[in-house]
Amino acid sequence: MVKNKMAIETETFLEYLVVEYRWVIVILALLPMSAAWKLWSIIRNYVVFKMNSAPKMHDDKVKEVQRQIKEWLSGDKSTHLCTARPTWQTMSFRHSMYKRTFTNIQINLVDVLEVDKENMTVRCEPLVTMGQLSRTLAPLGLALPVVPELDQLTVGGLVMGTGVETTSHVHGLFQHVCLEYELVLADGSVVNCSKDENADLFYAVPWSYGTLGFLTSVVIKVIPAKKYVRIHYYPFNNLPDLAKRFSQESLKPNPHQFVEALLYTRDSGVLMLGNMVDEVGRDGKLNPIGVWHAEWFFKQVEKHLKRKRTAIEYIPLRDYYHRHTRSLFWELQDIISFGNNFIFRYLFGWLMPPEVSLLKLTQPEAVTKLYNKAHVIQDMLIPIELLEKAIAFFHDEFEVYPIWLCPFKIFNNPGQLKIKPGEESQMFVDIGVYGVPKAKGFETIASTRRVESFVIQNQGFQMLYADTYTTREEFRQMFDHKLYDRVRASLPNCKEAFPEIYDKVNRNVRK
Numbered sequence: 001m002v003k004n005k006m007a008i009e010t011e012t013f014l015e016y017l018v019v020e021y022r023w024v025i026v027i028l029a030l031l032p033m034s035a036a037w038k039l040w041s042i043i044r045n046y047v048v049f050k051m052n053s054a055p056k057m058h059d060d061k062v063k064e065v066q067r068q069i070k071e072w073l074s075g076d077k078s079t080h081l082c083t084a085r086p087t088w089q090t091m092s093f094r095h096s097m098y099k100r101t102f103t104n105i106q107i108n109l110v111d112v113l114e115v116d117k118e119n120m121t122v123r124c125e126p127l128v129t130m131g132q133l134s135r136t137l138a139p140l141g142l143a144l145p146v147v148p149e150l151d152q153l154t155v156g157g158l159v160m161g162t163g164v165e166t167t168s169h170v171h172g173l174f175q176h177v178c179l180e181y182e183l184v185l186a187d188g189s190v191v192n193c194s195k196d197e198n199a200d201l202f203y204a205v206p207w208s209y210g211t212l213g214f215l216t217s218v219v220i221k222v223i224p225a226k227k228y229v230r231i232h233y234y235p236f237n238n239l240p241d242l243a244k245r246f247s248q249e250s251l252k253p254n255p256h257q258f259v260e261a262l263l264y265t266r267d268s269g270v271l272m273l274g275n276m277v278d279e280v281g282r283d284g285k286l287n288p289i290g291v292w293h294a295e296w297f298f299k300q301v302e303k304h305l306k307r308k309r310t311a312i313e314y315i316p317l318r319d320y321y322h323r324h325t326r327s328l329f330w331e332l333q334d335i336i337s338f339g340n341n342f343i344f345r346y347l348f349g350w351l352m353p354p355e356v357s358l359l360k361l362t363q364p365e366a367v368t369k370l371y372n373k374a375h376v377i378q379d380m381l382i383p384i385e386l387l388e389k390a391i392a393f394f395h396d397e398f399e400v401y402p403i404w405l406c407p408f409k410i411f412n413n414p415g416q417l418k419i420k421p422g423e424e425s426q427m428f429v430d431i432g433v434y435g436v437p438k439a440k441g442f443e444t445i446a447s448t449r450r451v452e453s454f455v456i457q458n459q460g461f462q463m464l465y466a467d468t469y470t471t472r473e474e475f476r477q478m479f480d481h482k483l484y485d486r487v488r489a490s491l492p493n494c495k496e497a498f499p500e501i502y503d504k505v506n507r508n509v510r511k
């Protein structure tokens with residue numbers, strides 16, 4: 001008995017050490033490794049793009065994907081298929097267990113293939129990251145209309161999952177700025193789809209989580225970019241006013257190009273309205289938030305709340321796009337609590353953030369347990385008119401701040417996302433809740449399930465990189481499967497090769 005108690009205490013003490021001093025490993029080992037990795041990828045991508053070697057290699061790489069599928073076809077087809085991207089490299093908290101049992105298809109497609117300035121498009125392979133793409137497009141005076149802000153998010157993951165950013169109230173989700181997909185299907189054939197060619201497949205691909213085929217390239221719209229974003233910060237100390245203004249600004253016929261808000265408590269937050277400009281005006285100061293010693297962006301924004309006045313700033317465009325990268329929204333403060341301290345920033349800021357993949361690979365079991373018990377990472381997508389009601393509900397269930405608010409439009413296209421019947425488009429808001437819950441009675445599964453029911457009842461849905469505790473029936477209520485089911489039935493070998501979306505995303509298939 002005593003021995004057992006000791007064992008528990010030792011384990012707890014070890015766990016305490018591992019959790020409290022994770023930063024030691026992060027700083028001594030992970031940051032230098034991340035820097036070396038970043039340097040290598042920047043140089044490699046630059047050389048490949050400049051030598052123009054990627055487009056020539058593309059067809060061979062697609063043939064290699066086809067070869068692997070044909071090999072599976074010639075076998076007993078007893079396993080499902082998934083990409084071979086290791087789960088520690090993906091941008092979510094969890095590890096997908098199916099990677100161990102499914103046949104893994106290597107998709108070594110990592111390059112930007114072509115920037116077409118005439119048609120204003122970029123064609124790229126699925127493992128191209130947002131950081132890589134914004135770095136390639138910026139010198140050409142171009143940008144994606146929607147740039148999901150974490151550097152390491154991949155085009156493939158954003159197409160097969162989803163992507164949202166502060167321009168989404170104009171342009172929609174990442175899927176809405178994609179014009180064409182090239183896929184290798186389960187019979188080994190290569191197909192292209194767009195709204196005019198194989199339209200059913202085109203509309204079923206977003207949110208399909210790799211269960212229709214393997215993506216091998218995407219044509220994405222680009223827009224002209226300017227050098228800076230002029231941001232106007234509006235602090236609020238009252239939720240109804242903030243919610244009202246946030247909705248008005250998102251729904252306006254000629255809205256600002258960027259709309260975002262951060263809530264710091266239930267009743268206070270800062271609304272940010274931005275537009276691209278070419279020069280720094282006299283009405284505000286330049287704030288290069290991407291410089292290595294800059295304070296974390298969400299901490300800077302909080303200062304505007306404390307000052308209780310509106311303010312204008314000019315932020316370099318690429319710095320703006322990746323404004324939440326260095327602090328991983330506000331998640332890095334739980335790993336390196338002094339990460340925003342000015343001494344740390346001046347010494348190590350240029351190395352931040354550590355690569356998410358390395359953090360994930362080296363995450364101790366004790367940290368996983370702690371996050372399972374007392375941490376929420378969820379993005380709930382709700383019709384914008386319900387913003388206030390939803391915040392009140394999330395406050396009671398989670399009480400996590402800051403909260404990220406990002407408006408986005410869904411167009412009335414076929415596919416998994418439903419909008420109000422008869423409307424051309426509908427405005428939603430992404431409510432991002434990341435952090436340690438303070439709500440009394442919080443219990444991961446029960447509380448998240450209550451929030452999920454609230455979301456379903458209110459015709460909302462959930463981002464699926466996060467944990468979903470819905471049942472299959474609830475999941476099918478959240479996402480319209482009509483087109484998806486039809487496309488799966490019509491594609492040769494599809495059902496044999498791939499499970500349903502639910503079987504890849506629900507909490508029970510993730511560790």
Ligand SMILES: Cc1cc2nc3c(=O)[nH]c(=O)nc-3n(C[C@H](O)[C@H](O)[C@H](O)COP(=O)(O)OP(=O)(O)OC[C@H]3O[C@@H](n4cnc5c(N)ncnc54)[C@H](O)[C@@H]3O)c2cc1C
Nearest residue numbers: 035039131289290292318319320322323325326350352353
């Ligand atoms: C080996 C090495 C040595 C370096 N030495 C120096 C140095 O001496 N002095 C120095 O100032 N910098 C140094 N840097 C950092 C480099 O200059 C910065 O990373 C640069 O600001 C961003 O470059 P990038 O856009 O090409 O890289 P990216 O890969 O896009 O960015 C690198 C990292 O910086 C973060 N980041 C980029 N933009 C923003 C932003 N707007 N807001 C928040 N975070 C952002 C991201 O977290 C990203 O992971 C060094 C980097 C490496 C790898």
Ligand SMILES: NC(=O)C1=CN([C@@H]2O[C@H](COP(=O)(O)OP(=O)(O)OC[C@H]3O[C@@H](n4cnc5c(N)ncnc54)[C@H](OP(=O)(O)O)[C@@H]3O)[C@@H](O)[C@H]2O)C=CC1
Nearest residue numbers: 082083090091148154156157160161162163164210214215
């Ligand atoms: N601002 C935003 O919008 C943010 C979005 N996210 C989310 O992060 C996720 C993206 O993370 P990331 O690490 O890039 O992607 P992942 O590697 O996590 O991939 C996500 C899904 O897409 C599938 N997939 C990826 N590439 C291909 C391909 N070439 N062919 C077929 N299927 C493919 C994967 O299938 P498989 O399982 O077979 O590998 C997986 O099911 C998305 O779910 C996104 O919603 C996260 C943070 C911010």
Ligand SMILES: CC(C)=CCC[C@@H](C)[C@H]1CC[C@@]2(C)C3=C(CC[C@]12C)[C@@]1(C)CC[C@H](O)C(C)(C)[C@@H]1CC3
Nearest residue numbers: 091092093328329331356359360363377379432434
């Ligand atoms: C729609 C939007 C804007 C989503 C933002 C999602 C981010 C907050 C998520 C994406 C990846 C994410 C789940 C991650 C983590 C926190 C929340 C993140 C950054 C962390 C860093 C938490 C600490 C963990 O030990 C570990 C390193 C595994 C994960 C990695 C992924």
